[in-house]
Amino acid sequence: MPGPTLQPTVHRAAFAAHGNVRPFRPYPRVLCLDAHGRILDWMSWQDAVCLYVREAVVWTLGDPCLTVRGGHNRADDRQSVIELHPIVAARGHARAKALNPAPALTNPALFARDGHLCMYCGNDFSRGQLTRDHVKPISQGGRDVWENVVSACFACNSRKGGRTPQQAHMPLLAVPYRPSWVEHLILSNRHILADQMAFLRSHLPRRRRLQA
């Protein structure tokens, strides 16, 4: 069904999570769960419409966040309307593998994990001013894994050079860790709806609480 004739309308109230509603936002993404309620991934509104049309939606959570109007029925000229919910449990989307897949280690994901702060000087930087620092340098056998990388500004990274924090006398401000899948979902979407954020937060590991 998705095609150029579909007209989505965003429900502004759905963005209450962020306090202020800016005049323009992209269309929200739908949080997709499997039929058992296990969190899968973000889904475009177009893919979510397909689930509704295929009647693969088992249950939903939250108030509708998007109204999508489609074509007109030939018989009675009624326009089809689908109300998308922010969280959708879908049939046939069971998560086959591990319950907590490791998020890919990319620079945007790494900088988001560290809140765009340099883990040495503590200052905050834009994405273009940050680098991936290997805490234990590759030249000393360090690995390119979540637990051995932090965000660092150019100045700190070049000052540290091929040394460990101890060797460089540059203590780390936080211990690097591998984000859980739920943390990854929070970090990878800058336009999370209120209902989605509440749901994701309730699934966060207890020891960590991310800033919205």
Ligand SMILES: [Zn+2]
């Ligand atoms: Zn720095």
